[in-house]
Amino acid sequence: METKEFKKLKGAVIGYGFISGKGHIPAYLARKAQQNDTEIVAVADTCEARRALVKKALPEARVYATYEELLKKEAANLDFVDISTPPCDHAKIAHAALDAGLHVLCEKPITTTLEEAKSLLEKAKSVKRVFFPCHNYKHAPVVKAIREVIESGQIGTVRSVTLSTFRNTHAKGVTEWNTNWRRFQEFSGGGIAMDHGSHSFYLTFEWLGTYPTAISAKMSNLEPQKYDTEDNFSAVLTFPNGLAHCHLTWTAGVRKVIYTIQGTQGAITVDDDDMQISIQEKTSGPDVAQGAIRWNTTKKTIESDWMDASHVTWFNALFDQFITAMKNDDFAGKEAQEAYRCIEIITRAYESAKHECKEMKLVGNYTEKV
Numbered sequence: 117m118e119t120k121e122f123k124k125l126k127g128a129v130i131g132y133g134f135i136s137g138k139g140h141i142p143a144y145l146a147r148k149a150q151q152n153d154t155e156i157v158a159v160a161d162t163c164e165a166r167r168a169l170v171k172k173a174l175p176e177a178r179v180y181a182t183y184e185e186l187l188k189k190e191a192a193n194l195d196f197v198d199i200s201t202p203p204c205d206h207a208k209i210a211h212a213a214l215d216a217g218l219h220v221l222c223e224k225p226i227t228t229t230l231e232e233a234k235s236l237l238e239k240a241k242s243v244k245r246v247f248f249p250c251h252n253y254k255h256a257p258v259v260k261a262i263r264e265v266i267e268s269g270q271i272g273t274v275r276s277v278t279l280s281t282f283r284n285t286h287a288k289g290v291t292e293w294n295t296n297w298r299r300f301q302e303f304s305g306g307g308i309a310m311d312h313g314s315h316s317f318y319l320t321f322e323w324l325g326t327y328p329t330a331i332s333a334k335m336s337n338l339e340p341q342k343y344d345t346e347d348n349f350s351a352v353l354t355f356p357n358g359l360a361h362c363h364l365t366w367t368a369g370v371r372k373v374i375y376t377i378q379g380t381q382g383a384i385t386v387d388d389d390d391m392q393i394s395i396q397e398k399t400s401g402p403d404v405a406q407g408a409i410r411w412n413t414t415k416k417t418i419e420s421d422w423m424d425a426s427h428v429t430w431f432n433a434l435f436d437q438f439i440t441a442m443k444n445d446d447f448a449g450k451e452a453q454e455a456y457r458c459i460e461i462i463t464r465a466y467e468s469a470k471h472e473c474k475e476m477k478l479v480g481n482y483t484e485k486v
């Protein structure tokens with residue numbers, strides 16, 4: 117495929133909150149210092165106190181109170197927009213940016229409804245601009261290590277995976293704006309499933325190598341008098357070749373991820389930075405665990421900065437993917453389509469939970485009827 121060459125890319129960030137202030141913008145600045153192929157020239161944030169902070173981080177950037185004003189004044193001079201606002205506004209900002217002829221990098225969840233997700237992917241294709249989700253967990257060092265082990269064939273064919281994400285609280289937004297927005301539907305569109313679900317779901321796609329066909333889910337809200345979104349979520353996804361169990365909680369005693377990947381010849385267990393790889397060994401000796409099998413187990417530590425919620429060190433590789441999509445005219449490519457699938461899973465999970473864990477079918481393809 118013929119790829120385009122780019123001059124330096126000019127971008128604007130919409131929403132200068134936690135993820136852009138601690139993650140995206142420091143990563144853009146590091147990229148500018150090292151590769152000098154990208155520059156953030158403008159920022160919009162509706163909160164005055166946050167706009168004041170932009171001046172410190174990016175003294176040369178032009179700062180706006182609304183994305184509309186930014187697009188009006190800057191679009192002609194920009195290549196892309198990075199959307200880092202709460203999810204309720206992602207769709208309208210992304211549509212406006214695509215309509216203005218800009219490529220869009222959008223934080224997860226890309227939208228809060230399936231209809232919006234479908235319409236964004238269709239818009240990206242029709243205006244020939246890239247829409248790309250921030251599926252940054254794919255770039256966590258320990259997730260890269262899992263990918264290498266699966267691809268090496270050591271554990272055989274993956275048949276089931278479990279992903280548990282433990283958080284002692286909901287993720288808090290910056291204090292200058294609305295720190296608890298994730299606990300209110302009107303801003304977030306949902307609780308922990310909406311907020312974190314995408315990260316678990318796109319990892320299941322990769323690990324099982326297929327897409328799910330059905331979901332059954334259960335959730336709870338332990339503080340209904342204060343909040344209207346769920347703080348605990350548990351779901352089973354059916355895949356053509358296995359099952360995935362995703363458990364997410366904001367009421368845990370410890371912050372942690374535990375992932376397990378079970379294959380026909382072995383397994384991977386991840387506990388934050390600690391990775392254990394167990395490979396089956398046939399033995400001629402006495403039965404071990406009733407299967408005449410022993411496991412050859414190796415342990416590794418892979419620093420992944422799980423405790424740093426900005427995941428700043430994972431951003432550069434994600435941005436490389438975004439640039440590749442721009443170069444290849446991959447307008448609503450695999451990542452965008454997987455983001456659509458994540459929104460479908462979240463939507464159907466809410467329906468399942470409302471109907472006593474009824475199994476809901478997943479269509480997956482955004483070009484098919486929603």
Ligand SMILES: NC(=O)c1ccc[n+]([C@@H]2O[C@H](COP(=O)([O-])OP(=O)(O)OC[C@H]3O[C@@H](n4cnc5c(N)ncnc54)[C@H](O)[C@@H]3O)[C@@H](O)[C@H]2O)c1
Pocket residue numbers: 130131132133134135136160161162163166182183200201202203205223224225250252287288289290293294295297311425426427
């Ligand atoms: N990929 C990840 O690992 C990761 C981590 C954290 C957050 N996120 C995502 O990033 C997004 C933002 O989360 P956050 O934690 O940074 O939130 P935050 O509350 O810290 O920041 C949101 C910022 O957006 C501003 N804002 C709100 N509405 C706006 C609008 N319409 N236009 C312009 N500015 C607006 C607020 O003033 C605030 O400064 C969410 O979609 C969240 O899911 C992703």
